[in-house]
Amino acid sequence: MDMTERQVGAVTVLDLGGRLTSDTSGILKDKIASLLFQGQKQILMNLAELTYVDSAGLGELVAAHSTASRQGGRISLANVGKRIEDLLVLTRLLTVFDVHETEEAALKNFGA
Numbered sequence: 001m002d003m004t005e006r007q008v009g010a011v012t013v014l015d016l017g018g019r020l021t022s023d024t025s026g027i028l029k030d031k032i033a034s035l036l037f038q039g040q041k042q043i044l045m046n047l048a049e050l051t052y053v054d055s056a057g058l059g060e061l062v063a064a065h066s067t068a069s070r071q072g073g074r075i076s077l078a079n080v081g082k083r084i085e086d087l088l089v090l091t092r093l094l095t096v097f098d099v100h101e102t103e104e105a106a107l108k109n110f111g112a
């Protein structure tokens with residue numbers, strides 16, 4: 001999995017690409033924990049370049065969301081794509097995550 005970080009106002013945007021699988025286990029959760037420790041509480045995950053998510057990868061997203069929520073942070077997802085959106089619907093996680101069609105819509109929701 002590829003991950004790049006950038007700031008858009010007060011929002012930290014993580015651009016995720018490639019495959020989020022058991023091979024990348026822990027990377028995302030560790031990154032979220034690090035951002036929260038630095039006081040960055042508004043996090044947007046841009047999934048436009050993410051091509052595949054398996055059950056372990058889905059667990060990573062849930063763990064990241066839980067970690068942020070416990071520490072007063074907020075995570076939104078943008079550009080999830082049809083495949084990942086179907087996975088979120090199937091697992092009923094679409095109601096857990098704050099999902100937006102575009103990065104612009106998600107940033108607007110953060111107030112950035």
